[in-house]
Amino acid sequence: MNIQFKKGVLGICVLCVLARKDCYGYELVDDISKKIDIAEGTIYPLLHRLKDEGLVTTYLQESGEGPPRKYYRLTDTGRTKEQEQRDEWIHFAASVNALLEGELHGDN
């Protein structure tokens, strides 16, 4: 699949996963890469950018194994953005699908 496609939606995916629950980096990367085939390493810079934009914050939490983990959590702005972008995406994807299917029928 076209890499630019994936990059474009990666931001929404990250926000969407975080809207369900706070995650530490690995967990988030794992959740997303199970569904979307993407270089896992590119999710961390994205997280940093989202943090800069004030959409996510981080906090440290002890884990049973190893050192404390850095958790990512959506801010209020992030939550609003997530809703907005999700609505936008659903609408957009539906339009694209309708268009593509329309074309297929046209070919038949």
Place this chain on the structure above:
Amino acid sequence: MVTTEHEYLDILRDRLTGYLTGEDLEEILEEYAGHFAIGKSRGRTEEELCRALGSPEDVAKEIRAAYLIHKAEQTKSAGTIWQATRATTRLHGLSFAAVIVPVILFAVVFGLVFIAGLALICGGAVLLLLAVLKLLGLALTLPWHPLHLSSQPGVLFSIGIFILGIIVLVADVWLAKFLGRMTIRYLKGKLPSKKDTWIFPPQGAPLTSAIGRDGAAALDLQVRMNAGELTIGGGTADQVLVNMTSGNGGCAGPLTYSASMDGTTKRVWIRNRHFSWWCAHDWPADELAYTGDIRVSREVPVALDIKNHAGRTRLALGELSLSSLVIKNSVGETLIDLAGYHGANFDAAIKNGVGNLVLRLPKDSNMTLVIHRGVGSTDVRGFVVNGDTYTTTSTRPDASRITIRIKQGVGAVTVEAV
């Protein structure tokens, strides 16, 4: 092909050293080290983890772009803008030369003008000193004659040169900063593209333009006014996104607009582009202060960004659905009416320079208001107060959530929940 954690982190460190501060670098490396640690504890091998992460060179590129754009925004020095440009162009596979050649040209021109300004200041100071000495009867016998003038320049002329130098210097620095900001916005893809065309309504008053919806699911509306009375409200005909009526403000000129599609979002910029100070002798006659009346569709969420340099701004937004709201008013009264609002949740930032600010807000919603007060009274009614923060809570489950940050310069702030 990198197969071990050690190698992977080494390459990252190598590719990022010199681009990130030590603190940022350690933070990001820690993040990746943590990724390896957790991955290994779940039975994945280092080789697997390296492969899944993607080539460290590419990852380093992404990190550099992510950090440098942010850095350029904060500092805006020539060096960081240079670095951010380089990182972004590489990431997008653009030709670096296409971006950097104009940047270098600008830098050279600004550098030369800067030196010229300095020379004028120094020259003016030397001339002034000589002129004053001469007035005191202490004419120096110099081996050279300043400027090869037949007579030595006077005090006023010297001061003039000095002031001219300061003006040149200030204008140069201001313009360079402005272009730097534009470069950053361009890199973030927020400037109008070349495809945008500005529509100039024909001369005559009043003029109305309608901007069609074209299937847009959202509206991004930016309004920049120089001076005049701006009103914005809801309500347009079906399939019309924005209706614009501009009173012909004599020499101030009509509003112009540019519209383009960005995905499913329609971006509309509205500007007043012909403001001439030559008609300032009419000030404050009505014909100078032109009016702009903008109506916005209620059918799509709107991101509104408004700047009015001088004049009254009246916004009746209660019927709209906003996704964000940014208002900057330099001089003049600002009235924002959100009464009855039940659209999407949004954040707002309001900056008012000089002039009264009046807000009417919907009582039945979950609001958070933060007011940085300046000079002038603050009168907030119908809110729960906690320091600078004012809140309301609604009992309705579908109530809108609104966060508003206000920075007030000089003038009274009146807020009422109605």
